[in-house]
Amino acid sequence: MSATISTRTVFHPQHVSFILFSFRIALVSRCVAEVRAFSCKPVFILSAHYSLSSADSMVSWDSVVQSAHVETLVLILNHCRKQRNPHFALITYTFACEQAAEMHPCLGNYLIPMLADCGKLDVAQQVFDKLIQVNEHSCQALILGYVSCENYDRAFFILDIMRERQLNPSMFALQALVKAAAKQRCLTRGQKLHLDIVHVGCEKVSFVSITLVDMYAKCNSLQEAQEVFDEMDVQEVVPWNALLSGYISLGLYEAALDCYCRMKVDMVDPDACTFLCCLKACCNIRDLERGQEIHAEIVQEGLEGELYLHSALVDIYAKCGSMDEAQDIFDEVTERDVVSWNVLITGYSERGLAAKVLIFSEQMEFDGVLPSPVTYVCCLAACGNLGFISQGQEIHGRTVKEGVDVESHVGSALIDMYARFGLLSEAKEAFQKLRARDAVSWTSLITAYADAGLADESLDCLEQMMSEGVTPDSITYCCCLKACGSSVSVGRAQRLHNLIEVEGHDENLHVCSSLVDVYAKCGLLEEAADLFEELPIQDVILWNSLLAGYAFRGDSNQVVCLVNRMISRGIIPNDITSLNVLIGCSHAGLIDDGLQLFCVMKEGFHIPDTTNHYTAIVDLVARAGQLDEAVAIMESMYLEPDAAGWTAILAACQNLGNVELARQAFDFAMDMDDTQTALFILMSKCYSNITGKREGSSYENEACKQV
Incomplete structure (x- = not known):
């Protein structure tokens, strides 16, 4: 039988792939030899193996890697990084860790950025830990990778290694770490990074300075934010926005609006982010007039179609009680997301318009927008206000089905609703199902018992709350004091007073007002009067609490004297x-x-x-x-x-x-x-x-x- 190949012989695709790879392997090896012999530029090697990434055979790729030299592996790794191909990269990594990384330290430093870019941070860290000599590039790759996945402590650990080995981080790595410090609200880390930035000499770079302003603002250090800001070329809107956001996050709403005025004086054009900050400021101080001025500027700039600005406009009109205007603005946009709907529904809820809440929540679903936990909270409150127990239970069932009934704010709304219906066992059951019991949910249960006149149960809840390591807030103490007042429990009120002083809430105006009220109701008018006189602000509610105590005692002379x-x-x-x-x-x-x-x-x-x-x-x-x-x-x-x-x-x-x-x-x-x-x-x-x-x-x- 003849040994020649028949013209009928059929070649399978894998045979063709193998033959092509044989040529490519030979070409790569030849190019490497040329580099060694004649110091040719390595671009020829890249050209030779460029098409390897399109192959499907992992076995063929493995044969390339195992026959390659260090230079070839470096170029392969670099190409894998650009192609973001983790399959070929991991084969290269396996071989490199066993042989190539020991052959040349630069291979490991090429490998780490590639793995980090492909999201293989755990593998990249293993390579990093094995390397005797690391460079700035591999450290930067790990830092950027850890920051992007919000593993901030690990990113700062790599920075500490760089400092120990006297490696200078790049400005990109430093900027990423400053953002991490801002997310962690860690001023100390941010200040150290600022010194590193000055040492590297990139403090005048615009995007680095902007990140510093943002970090200091988020860490509540507005003085340092302002100092960095003053050193900048502030013709851009971004640093102004960073400063504005800082004022907003600290609750300095008037200062934020003053900052916006200075920005306009400096002829810096605002953008959508600027207007959003200004609307938040106006909303929080309920300044409708200035909110309307900002609204006019938004229209003038043609930005009223931006969905998040549209939601903020609805919010400010709703918060300021202008629900007709809020509704008109809401109706102007046809494409609405769940945030837009929730802003309107929350506005009606805060105004006590419970029927509107339920109407628009139904309309929202009719328009194909699914409710969120915020929607459910408003609807549950509306059902409680209207006495719609059946509809409230139906909404409860939906929250259970969607798995949001275990969230704190939804669970607290369920407790409040059932307490309004007098169904305290259902309220307690909703509380017990919560994934995590925070101060808000505990306070809801305490309030439920207090409103039902069950002072002992309210105060027992407070003790259990503290035994579970949850720290009561000022609202919790106010609710417990209310329970003491309704039951005229002098002893418990005095013990609560001592606890309030120990926990440092004795300077809170609302807590002190509640103390005056409970002492007055318990007939301890001298103690109530002493507390009253010590308070820096005495509003009409506080005066009325003291007046009520003297009124029920029948001390008309003191009542008339207090009124005067x-x-x-x-x-x-x-x-x-x-x-x-x-x-x-x-x-x-x-x-x-x-x-x-x-x-x-x-x-x-x-x-x-x-x-x-x-x-x-x-x-x-x-x-x-x-x-x-x-x-x-x-x-x-x-x-x-x-x-x-x-x-x-x-x-x-x-x-x-x-x-x-x-x-x-x-x-x-x-x-x-x-x-x-x-x-x-x-x-x-x-x-x-x-x-x-x-x-x-x-x-x-x-x-x-x-x-």
Whole structure:
């Protein structure tokens, strides 16, 4: 049989690939020999193996690597890096780690950037650890890689190695590390990097300076941010934006707007980021007028179509209470994402427009935008406000299905909603399912118990919260103090006060106001007054807390004195102030003084009438024995009367022995609220005092049934 190849012989693709690789291997080896013999430029080697990256055979590639010299491997690694081909790179790496890295240190330093660029940081680190001699390029590659994947501590570890080996980091590596320090809010690291930047001599480079300004601003060191900023050529908008963002992050909103004014004076054109910062500032200080000015400038620059600016505009109008304008701006854009919808829905939620929240959340889904946890939080609050328990439970089911019910803010909203419905067991169950219990979720549960009048449970929650290592915040303490006030628990209030001082919350105005309130409710008016006098700011709420304490004690002289002091210090009384005056005078039996003071405040400070005011006036008149006048007020008031007014008349009838009017007052009060056990007790006592025990027994029995 002839040994010649038949013309019918069929070559498979892998055979062709093998033959081509044989030629390429020979060509690469020949080029390497040329480099060694004649010092030719290595570009010929690159040309020779350039097409290798298009091959599919890993076995063929392995044969190239194993037959190559150091120069060939260096060029292969460099080419793999450019092609970002991790498959061929890893084969090269395996061979290089076993042989080539030991043959020449430069091979490892070529290998590390390639692996880092391909996302193989763990492998790159292994190579780095084995190298005796590393250079700036391999260190920079690792630093940039670690920063990009937010492993900042590891990036700074590589920088420390560079410092030990007296290697100078490049400005790109330093800039990346400054960004890392900004993300970590680590001022000390940022300051050391600033010194390195000065040492390298790149502190005047624009993008490096901008990063420094941003880092100092985010680390709350605006003075240093301003110093770097002042050394820059600030004709660009980016450094201005970095400074603006710094002011915003520190809550210095007026300073941010002043900075924007200086920017305009320096003739620097704002961009969308600038306007976004300014809108945030206006939004936080509720400055609608300046927000409208920024809005006009955005329109002038033609940027109103930017989605995030559009959302910020909706937000500022909503936060400032101009929901019609917010709705108009929202309607101007047809393409809306979940952020845009949430801004509008949150605006309606914060204004207490619960029905609108549910309407627009449905419209949002109708338009094909899925709700986010923020949407669910607003909808749960709306259901709680409207008493829509079924819809609230349905939304709860959706959060469970999507797995967001375990998130703190969603879980807290569930607790709040169920607490409003009086379903404390469901509220506690939602709390127990949370992935992590933070101060917000604990405070929601504490508030739920406090609002239900369960002071002991509230304070037990506080103890458990602290035992689990969660630090209470000022809001938590305010809720616990509220629970103490509602249960008139003096001992626990004093222990809480001691804890507040230990934890350093005794300078918080809201906490101190709550302390004044709880001491006043517990009858410790001297302690309340001492705390009150120590506070640097005394607003109308604080004055009212102290007034309420003296009012319930019936110390009308002190009530009148406090009101006069309050007005003399420029504090405008409100409806609660006038209510406390009426209550104080009522308990003291000073009908004329109470009515006179009430009229003076109503006319002088334009305080509107409320049902509570009329109830207090009825109580004032009835306590003074003027029952006919009290009934006339109840029957002639233009506001809807409540059961409290008739209850006050019933209580006065008990003391004055008017059984007939007592029975009428009882009937009216029962028509308005038939759940009050106190009505039966008062009626029973009224009969017992006047006609004897027998007639009042039926009311007493009914009171027992109610309980």
